Amino acid sequence: MWISLVYLCLYWAFFLLLGLLLVVFLAYCAYVKYIHMKYDHIPGPPRDSFILGHSSFVVKASDNYKVMHDLFLRWAEEYGPVYRTNFLHHVLLTCTSPDSIKEYLMSPTCPKDPYAYNRLFYLFGKRFLGKGLLTNPDHNQWYKQRRIMDPAFSHKYLMEMIGVFNERAEQLMEQLAEKADGKQQVSLHAAINRVTLDVITKVAFGLELGLVEGNKTAFPNAISLVLKGMIDYMKNPFMEYMPKHWSFIRQVQESADLLRKTGRKCIMQRKQAMLNGEELPKDILTKILQCAEQENGLDDEIMLDNFITFFIAGQETTANQLSFTVMELTRQPEITRRLRAELDEVIGFKRDISFDDIANLTxxxxxxxxxxxxxxxxxxxxxxxxxxxxxxxxxxxxxxxxNLNTYIMGRMDKFFPDPFKFDPERFHPSAPKPYYCYFPFALGPRSCLGQVFSQLEAKVVLGKLLQRFEFELVPGQSYEIMDTGTLRPRDGVVCTLRPRETASQ
Incomplete structure (x- = not known):
């Protein structure tokens, strides 16, 4: 009898739970329907699913690290200056209206999207980008950080870093010279990655990784893993509950731990050196800590958040920009010729490129x-x-x-005629400036803190590469892009090189 009563209770508990789940599901469906009714007057592509919305289109468009922004570009051309996409109960608008870009990016009253950026606070349970400059949606908290960070990225302070840019780039040139026989294949993306990582760790944190010299460290792989983990997590936030992903997730967690532990050690050692009155290296970390002291300090965890941000953004994006530029130059002989002529005039045979030289590389x-x-x-x-x-x-x-997307607007004919033609004359000093349709470093108060740093470094590395070598892609290399959280050349820009002075012999 007691057993029967237990089974009866379990029976009713099961149906009660099932009923409760059904009520919750129906309530959720009603909420999704409400969201649809609220925003469906905005143009947009047909949904593939009532609940999942456009998720399947985006997953398919980004499969195998394809550039999902090409899908958004196609929809922008089809549905106009603002269109809607649905993901569960969330709505994301994509805007290509220059006037609205101006309003949303230039005004401090328009915060970063908390839904998107708060998801990067943690990565699979490990604190990742936290509430650093990139991700903090709270304007007042962000502004305090930016006020502390700004002096470390001023023109005056960065002028002192040019020597490191030259030193690391010169090491790369010496390595490439050993392979510049027109036969050996070199992945320029990987080589440039080593330079930019060496530079950011030295200039920002006083770390000597020696990657260009051939030292092996876990940092390049750690950065690649957290970037891959980030984009996978953004596409599928439930993957951490799926056993088939657990091995990869563990590697991502270990990589995030490595970056934060290294950052914590750097910060603690530098703080102790300041307390001891020791002579401090003139790097970005020293300047930030000195400014933070004047501003009543900055939380150590937020300092670490920015350490991770600098590590990734300060290395990955510059390396990718340079790699894309080299890739494009392999099919632009006239542009390459003009670049070299400018370098010959401004720099000649000098080994180092000065701050004044860079200003003349128009x-x-x-x-x-x-x-x-x-x-x-x-x-x-x-x-x-x-x-x-x-x-x-x-x-x-x-x-x-x-969503405000410079990739989309940069490839739209109404903003840039013949958009797939690589034409530097669009940015001639006398050409009309793009009206809020070009923002690779964002715009307004939350524009990228490191953009001057990035472009100084890019000019030193590219200048030396063009000064010394001729390069061409090996057969089979493509000009395709892959999306791994940042956009990078899919095939690694594998080239053969020859010394420039013997190229015509």
């Missing part, structure tokens, strides 16, 4: 800007529209995220 600036237009390593950003608004005559209910 055509190189145009080439790098055009590279960022068509191949932006960081394709875009997002903002949160809190209150009701109007975009190009379309009513936008408040409480929605908007």
């Amino acid at each position: 055509y190189m600036t145009q080439v790098l800007k055009e590279s960022l237009r068509i191949y932006p390593p960081a394709p875009g950003t997002s903002r949160y529209i809190k209150d009701d608004d109007v975009i190009e005559g379309i009513r936008i209910p408040g409480g929605v995220s908007v």
Whole structure:
């Protein structure tokens, strides 16, 4: 009898739970329907699923690290300056209206999208980008950090770093010279990656990795793993509950741990050196800690958040920009010729490139800007529209995220005629400036802190490479892009090289 009663209780408990789940599911469906009714007056592609919305389109478009932004570009061409996509109960708007780009990026009242950026606080349970400069949606918290960080990235302070840029780039040139026989194959993306990582660790944190010299460390692989983990997690936040992903997730967690432990050690050692009155290296970390002291300090965990941000953004995006530029130059002989002529005039046979030299590399600036237009390593950003608004005559209910994408706008004919033609003349000093349709480093108060640093480094490395070598892609290399959290050349820009002075012999 007691057994029967237990079974009866379990029976009713099961159906009660099933009923409760059904009620919750129906309530959720009703909420999804409400969201649809609230935003469906905004143009957009048909949903593939009532609940999943456009998720399947995006997953398919990004399969095998394809560039999902090409799908967003196609939809922008088809549905106009603002269109809607649905993911579960979330709505994401994509905006290509220059006036709205100006409004959302230039105003401090438009915060970063908290839904998107808060998801990067942790990565599979490990604190990742936290609340650093890149991810903190709170303007007041962000502003305090930016005020502390700004002096370390001023022109005056960065001028002192040019020597490190030259030193590390020169080491790379010496290595490439040993392989410049026109036969050996060199992955320039991997080689440039080593330089940019060596530079950021030295200039920012006083670390000597010696990657260009051939030292083996876990940092390059750790950065690749956390970037891959980041994009996989953004596409599938439930993957950490799926056993088939656990081995990969463990590697990502260990990589995130390595970066944070290294950062914590650097910060603690430098703070102790300051307390002891020791002579401090003139790097970015020292400047930040000195400024933080004047501003009543900065939380150590937030310092670590920014350490991770500098590690990734300061290395990965510059390496990718340079690699894309070299890749494009292999099929642009006239542009390459003009670049070399400018370098010959400004630098000649000098070993080191000075700060003043960089200021005179006008055509190189145009080439790098055009590279960022068509191949932006960081394709875009997002903002949160809190209150009701109007975009190009379309009513936008408040409480929605908007995607602002420089990759999309840089490839639209109405903003850049013949957009797939690589044409540095678009950025000639006398050419009209793009009106809020070009923002590879974002715009406004939350524009990239490290953009000057990045472009100084890019000009030194590219200048030396063009000064010394002729290069061409090996057969079978493509010009395709892959999306691994940042955009990078899919095939690694594998080239053969020859010394420039013997190229015509």
